Amino acid sequence: MLHAKPLPSYLVQRYHGWKATTYEENQSWYRRLAESGQHPRAMVISCCDSRVHVTSIFGADQGEFFIHRNIANLVPPHKPDGLQHGTSAAVEYAVNALKVAHIIVLGHSNCGGVQGCLDMCSGHAPELEEKTSFVGRWMDILRPGYDRVKELDTADEQRNALEKQAVLVSLENLMTFPFVADAVEGGKLSLHGLWTDIGEGSLEYFDPAKKDFARV
Amino acid sequence: MLHAKPLPSYLVQRYHGWKATTYEENQSWYRRLAESGQHPRAMVISCCDSRVHVTSIFGADQGEFFIHRNIANLVPPHKPDGLQHGTSAAVEYAVNALKVAHIIVLGHSNCGGVQGCLDMCSGHAPELEEKTSFVGRWMDILRPGYDRVKELDTADEQRNALEKQAVLVSLENLMTFPFVADAVEGGKLSLHGLWTDIGEGSLEYFDPAKKDFARV
Amino acid sequence: MLHAKPLPSYLVQRYHGWKATTYEENQSWYRRLAESGQHPRAMVISCCDSRVHVTSIFGADQGEFFIHRNIANLVPPHKPDGLQHGTSAAVEYAVNALKVAHIIVLGHSNCGGVQGCLDMCSGHAPELEEKTSFVGRWMDILRPGYDRVKELDTADEQRNALEKQAVLVSLENLMTFPFVADAVEGGKLSLHGLWTDIGEGSLEYFDPAKKDFARV
Amino acid sequence: MLHAKPLPSYLVQRYHGWKATTYEENQSWYRRLAESGQHPRAMVISCCDSRVHVTSIFGADQGEFFIHRNIANLVPPHKPDGLQHGTSAAVEYAVNALKVAHIIVLGHSNCGGVQGCLDMCSGHAPELEEKTSFVGRWMDILRPGYDRVKELDTADEQRNALEKQAVLVSLENLMTFPFVADAVEGGKLSLHGLWTDIGEGSLEYFDPAKKDFARV
Structure with missing residues (x-):
């Protein structure tokens, strides 16, 4: 029952x-x-974390943002293998059916999922390496980001940098979806990478010119 | 670049x-x-639909709800195959790491994902049957629900009933996760099924005693 | 400003x-x-703890209970020294002005104040012994209770017993107030000692015949 | 016995x-x-009055508010004299142990304690002036508030204004606690003053910019 x-x-x-x-x-x-x-102007990909309310930060009303939330705001690479991909389904629906003008990937500070990825990749969380760990397998998406931050000096620097890599890896993966790349190249869709500090209320965006995040 | x-x-x-x-x-x-x-008391599984704001309906503050949003608020069955399952990862993190006391599955009226499932299952959307359709493969989760509503008279009745099946199938699938079943049976986790009508602002909950939804 | x-x-x-x-x-x-x-029938003395809602447990409406809440639901002994005693003022107002028929002292499980008292009295919290510690000085009220439980075998047994002593010491101290003793002896006021387990939702009352707590 | x-x-x-x-x-x-x-987000300091239910007004669940209730929702000034101060102990526990983010002082209409203070200060209640009156000595905390309202024309205006002074004097006294002042100045704690009319169900908050209460 x-x-x-x-x-x-x-x-x-x-x-x-x-x-x-x-x-x-x-x-x-x-x-x-x-x-x-609904005719939302943007899709937002954000974390499940209870402390991140994108509708509050942007004063968004009902109808404005099509919002997908998963652990660590990740988008996997395009993989049309006939299996179930919830994030890819949400992206496909937003771009092809709703024709949103923007996809915003919003990362954040103090992210438990990113911390788990850091622990796993640095060998401190063998339980996350197991085949049966859904969180571990999901965080595999972020492994390419770990390789770019592992040389940083402190654990804090690594985590902070990896939180931002979660945004960048997702933006890179979004471009592997042919319908996303087509819409971006056709000027019908723009991608945006953001990161917010929960305690400070600050907001940073990825600036491709500087190849770095900058304060909004 | x-x-x-x-x-x-x-x-x-x-x-x-x-x-x-x-x-x-x-x-x-x-x-x-x-x-x-974060110490959220509940996990909410809701649709990406831009018109459904669970934090507004329940006057929830930052920190209160751990929120996963995907197309049609679906939970797939437990399948520890080592592949990426974003929804399963979110459920695992909520129950095992955050130890939430409630999982609330919130369905809604006018759901585009559910409409797509109905079209697909009734033979009116062959493009969703294709292996490359992420939305189609995602909505496969709801096929068992379609079998229970296909005999209803009108298309409207079918869609309305299927929106509620999206909640019930998800609740059933949640119980296939051993850690969810253990927590429920140990009195540490309770599951709740809700459905809201966007236009009317009404809210219904699934009542196991009546085996039906009833007004809150 | x-x-x-x-x-x-x-x-x-x-x-x-x-x-x-x-x-x-x-x-x-x-x-x-x-x-x-207001014409409340009872005064309730309960803990500040956010998890204890006496109005919920007893389905109490506005107007029914005059409620004083402090750390560990304690009543100090009668001491008319002209200094400020907030709890004594509340008891005086309830008995003399409102003429309540009952005073209910409600203790509870997992009480942080009682744990602090146990730590302090057993020498594990020297900071609470300091003159400037308001919590330490407040918990001094419960020292006579500690002497009655300190021989118990485990720390868990001691804390549980001390939570109940917080109720009994308060009931004893209430009877040192002349106006309380007069009202009790005149049959106009009755005192009640309760203890609730937050996780189990159980409720126990002090039974003077058995000199012990028993399930309600 | x-x-x-x-x-x-x-x-x-x-x-x-x-x-x-x-x-x-x-x-x-x-x-x-x-x-x-418990991880309450706020401490509420409210009156014992049976007609004021802060959890009802704010739809608060178990675990949300750490609640201290005394006569007339008063906070005495910081006085680390080694004596028993129940209100100071509650504030200390909330700020230092629980690290609440808000302290809300909630005053109300028709307050019997405030009426007693008015009677006492205006010479109409000599019994409250006695050293042995716990209510009288407790209401001494509000004497600085009386001086600010005694010139008002009618008794009703004076009582209403003094009820709001009970909130303001408490907020002022809270800032005399070094750990409160530190937390406020460090941006980790915010103070809020509210007053509710029992019969009308209205709610007012103190607006420092206007130096007056305004409707919520």
């Missing part, structure tokens, strides 16, 4: 509060969104 | 507004979150 | 939700409470 | 109801809270 429980009552109470205020005040917009479908 | 552009200026402007207001007012909380790590 | 910031926006949103639902539905009762004053 | 009675049966009954429903539905969350300890 199916295991499921009712919603905890404090969430029920908060939902009713939202319904009576935010929903009530925006009813016409929500109805329009339901009837006309 | 890496393709990336600076952030569009309207987003830069909004970010600076957020930094000067929301961040400034909540600086102490963001710093605490950065230093003490 | 006075340091104060506006309320974080997620709390503003939740407040507006409460106003539009819970308040709206109970407006007549809230207005009556404002006009007729 | 220890005076204590069993719990009144109507409370026993309500507890069993809570155990079979709310506890049962949230068991996983309560167990997690017991095992992982």
Whole structure:
């Protein structure tokens, strides 16, 4: 039998509060969104981390961003092998069906997934090397990034640099999708790499001219 | 060379507004979150759809929900084959590392992914059947749900029922993960199935006693 | 100048939700409470711990319990020395002004204040012995309880027993207040000792006949 | 002998109801809270008054707020004299041990403690002036507030203004604690002053820019 429980009552109470205020005040917009479908201007690929709220940072409204969230905001390389690729499916839907104008990859400080990758690649987390570790296999996507940061002096520098590599590796992998490359080269889609510091509230973007991140 | 552009200026402007207001007012909380790590009480599995904002509906703050978003809020069955499974990695991290108390699967009305699944399974979208269609292969997860709704009279009824099946199939698949089943049976984790109507702002939960969804 | 910031926006949103639902539905009762004053049937002395919600456990409504919360739900002995005693003031107001019929002291498992007392009394927390430690001086109230549990075998047994001593010492100290003793002996006030296990949701009460706690 | 009675049966009954429903539905969350300890984001200092339920107003769940409640939501000035200061102990624990990001002082309308202070300071309650009056000595904390409101025209205006002074005097006194001032100045803690009208369900916050309270 199916295991499921009712919603905890404090969430029920908060939902009713939202319904009576935010929903009530925006009813016409929500109805329009339901009837006309979504037309988001951007896809955002962000981490599952509970501390990163991209809609808050950018004051985004319902309907504005098509948001995929996974561990460490990673995009795997294009691999049309007939198997299940949830991130690739989201990218395909955003670009081909929704025709978004931007894909924004948003990395962040204090990322537990990136820390796990660092531990694994530096030999300190053998459990993540096991075939049965979903987190380990997922973080394999970031191995090429580890090779670029492993010579840095301190563990803090390595982690910080690897968080930014998670953005860059994803941007590189996005370009291996033929429909992404076509849209970028046709001027219909632009890619953006961002990294935010949770504690400081700062935001950096990747500047291809400087080949480095710079403050927004 | 890496393709990336600076952030569009309207987003830069909004970010600076957020930094000067929301961040400034909540600086102490963001710093605490950065230093003490995240302790989210729940994992939410939601759709990428730009119209579904779970943090808004539940008045959730930074730090409260660990959020994975993919096409049609699907969880594949447990398959420890050493390949990349982003959703499985997110579930593993939430349950084993963060030890969340709840996993909430949130489905919604007007779901484009579910519509695609319906079209594909009923023979109206041969392009989704192709091996190279990432969306098609991802929506294969929901095929068992289609079999349960295909006898319904109208296309609308079928789509509505299939949106709810996306929640139920995911809840069923979650229980195929040994660490999820162990935590549920040990009383340390509870699963919840929800479905929201975007236009009406209504919220339904799956009630195992009635084997059906009911208004919250 | 006075340091104060506006309320974080997620709390503003939740407040507006409460106003539009819970308040709206109970407006007549809230207005009556404002006009007729409070007539609580019981005073509850509970811990500040964020995990203990006495109003939830007892389904209490606005107006039902006069609640004082401090570290480790302690009542100091009666000491009319003209200095500031916040807990004694709360007890005095409840008994003499509000004429409550019950005083319930509610202890709980996993109490950080009680753990601190145990560490201090067993010589493992010299910083709590310092004159300037407010927590240490406050936990001095529980020293007589430590003497009764220090011979127990394990640290776990000692902490559990000391959590219950926090209830018993407080009940003993309550009876040193002449107005409490008079009301109890006059049959106008009864005292109750409770202890709850946060994880198990169990509730125990002190049974004077058995001189021990028993399941409710 | 220890005076204590069993719990009144109507409370026993309500507890069993809570155990079979709310506890049962949230068991996983309560167990997690017991095992992982509390990580509240805010401390709330509120009145014992039975009509003020801060968890209801803010839809707060177990684990969210560390709550100290005393007569008239007062904080005394920092005074490390080695005597017992329950409120100071609670503040010390919240800031130094739990590292909360916010301290919210919540005042309210129709406050009996504030009324007593007004009566005492205006010479209408000599019994509160006595050395043995715990309520009188506790309300001495608010005397500096009385001096700022005593020129107001009506008794109602004075009481209303003094209720808000109870919030402001407490915020001022909080800043006399070196560890509070350090945390505030280091951007790790923010203070908030609120006042709620019980009958109207309104909520006001202190705005330092305007030096006055304003509607939320």
